[in-house]
Amino acid sequence: MAEEGEGSNGILRSDNKEEVLPAIGPEPGRPARHKRPLGFEHAFLDALPCAAMYERSYMHRDVVTHIAVSSADFFITGSCDGHLKFWKKKAVGIEFVKHFRAHLGSIEGLAVSADGLLCCTMSNDRSVKIYDVVNYDMMAMVQLSFVPGAVEWAYKQGDAKAKLAVSDRSSPLIYLYDARSGSNDPVISKQIHMGPAKLMKYNPIHDIVLSVDAKGIPEYWCPTNMEFPSKCLEFKLKTETDLYAIAKANTAVSALEVSLDGKQFVTTSPDRRIRVFWFTTGKLRRTYDESLEVAQDLQRSDAALYRLDTIDFGRRMAVEKEIEKTENTPLPNAVFDESSNFLLYTTLLGIKVVNLHTNKVARILGKVENNERFLRVALYQGGSSSKRVKKVPASANAMDQREPLTDPTLICCAFKKHRFYLFSRREPEDAEDATKGRDVFNEKPPPEELLAVSDVGKATTTSLPDNVILHTTFGDIHLRLYPEECPKTVASQSGVENLRMNFTRVLGMIAHSQFQWPMLDQIPMDLSFSSQQLQHLGLTISIQCLGVL
Numbered sequence: 036m037a038e039e040g041e042g043s044n045g046i047l048r049s050d051n052k053e054e055v056l057p058a059i060g061p062e063p064g065r066p067a068r069h070k071r072p073l074g075f076e077h078a079f080l081d082a083l084p085c086a087a088m089y090e091r092s093y094m095h096r097d098v099v100t101h102i103a104v105s106s107a108d109f110f111i112t113g114s115c116d117g118h119l120k121f122w123k124k125k126a127v128g129i130e131f132v133k134h135f136r137a138h139l140g141s142i143e144g145l146a147v148s149a150d151g152l153l154c155c156t157m158s159n160d161r162s163v164k165i166y167d168v169v170n171y172d173m174m175a176m177v178q179l180s181f182v183p184g185a186v187e188w189a190y191k192q193g194d195a196k197a198k199l200a201v202s203d204r205s206s207p208l209i210y211l212y213d214a215r216s217g218s219n220d221p222v223i224s225k226q227i228h229m230g231p232a233k234l235m236k237y238n239p240i241h242d243i244v245l246s247v248d249a250k251g252i253p254e255y256w257c258p259t260n261m262e263f264p265s266k267c268l269e270f271k272l273k274t275e276t277d278l279y280a281i282a283k284a285n286t287a288v289s290a291l292e293v294s295l296d297g298k299q300f301v302t303t304s305p306d307r308r309i310r311v312f313w314f315t316t317g318k319l320r321r322t323y324d325e326s327l328e329v330a331q332d333l334q335r336s337d338a339a340l341y342r343l344d345t346i347d348f349g350r351r352m353a354v355e356k357e358i359e360k361t362e363n364t365p366l367p368n369a370v371f372d373e374s375s376n377f378l379l380y381t382t383l384l385g386i387k388v389v390n391l392h393t394n395k396v397a398r399i400l401g402k403v404e405n406n407e408r409f410l411r412v413a414l415y416q417g418g419s420s421s422k423r424v425k426k427v428p429a430s431a432n433a434m435d436q437r438e439p440l441t442d443p444t445l446i447c448c449a450f451k452k453h454r455f456y457l458f459s460r461r462e463p464e465d466a467e468d469a470t471k472g473r474d475v476f477n478e479k480p481p482p483e484e485l486l487a488v489s490d491v492g493k494a495t496t497t498s499l500p501d502n503v504i505l506h507t508t509f510g511d512i513h514l515r516l517y518p519e520e521c522p523k524t525v526a527s528q529s530g531v532e533n534l535r536m537n538f539t540r541v542l543g544m545i546a547h548s549q550f551q552w553p554m555l556d557q558i559p560m561d562l563s564f565s566s567q568q569l570q571h572l573g574l575t576i577s578i579q580c581l582g583v584l
Contacts, residue, residue: 079374082372083372089404089463090462090463091129091457091474093131094476096118097118098115100114101448107151108124128457153168157186164176208224229252231249244258250287286304288303290411292368293314295375300312301369303367308322308324330384343402381411383408386399386400386445400445410450414444453478454474501517502514
């Protein structure tokens, strides 16, 4: 037998050849590898909203629960009373274009196709309404034999059929319809999950639908035959992936989004954790814990970015607990930007913009907004007609100092609010008193907003008159004024003067035949009477305002 001995390096070696045996005990720690920063990070951030306060808000008649962005330059918002509104994206801001009473009940689902041309809504009334986004018109309605649980478009640009996937809320079946066929019969149906599918999201890059059931178990399937995809994916069994991570955590999935490059998808859960997965491998990339315990720890830390005023933090914590107790509250979601390098999601601090490459928070939007708890978000960075943000954006050129071609806008809804809010790269016009002009009253305000407006109005209109008496030789004429609705008109001397001039014009019409004046439409507004004419008419006019002008 060959004699063995110990070398100088502590490795067992024989006389004939060197043999390396497994090391015993912990190995020496490896030096920390320096992480490379994201290239052109400033250019990607320039294509995202950066304002600390929301620029504008618009109203619905009830609480806004659903928001979506179409690549055809349209915003779509839905409320819990079944109303749907279409908004056209302009060069700066948006404008209202169409209003639908989509369903008699609440809107339970809203989906926009990958090409941005079609939109659909579903409700508990066993119907799915389909809309032409560009022409903002309802083009079809699919009557279902079941109550829908989730809805998603499953076709990419250029496909002959506009396939629409609808899941059954009470069974594990998923149905595929052709939206343009005008038929209520499904093209194909199949059981994908062991239980009802709760969420579905289509990946147009790989032509794969990702669906999740109530237990948080995801499934991949092809929209052509509803089978497991044989290509594109790098696994055959879910045990090779981290797709069971959500089920292992004893939680579910409340929102699901796929990145535009098709390489990642993100889930949000009731346990307040955001999980980012690689799409083709199913491996978990990032997990962000936004639980209340973590928020309290950050509040006690020295990081100024995550700290709030003590009173404000306590109030926001109370709102978070109220959200957990309130039923049918739209749960927060997370969205990718067009470069898929940043993730945007809502927290009690505001809307976080996280760099997935460096795993750091780039900025927080709406942190100073004390009255809104933002829930769901949708991001617009330019539609199909504008320049998209690529992996190396054109704005990375330091010599290019031109204005951006798009107006990046983040649209979001808030807890128990009848409004949706727009964040852009512009702060409100009057930052010192932003509550005056940025909240647009395009609908009748709810009682709480009416009360707030009336309190402000009473403070400024208590010194204005609310009625006027015109004394004439034929009797008094009593007129009512509206100082709360038109305070400037009532308060101005010109408003009272216009009242006298208009009444004088009426006298001129009466006296037209007696004085043979020109045609009535030619009588000037500043017409005045001489004392002889007034005596001939038998009228004298005086104005007395009851109140202080």
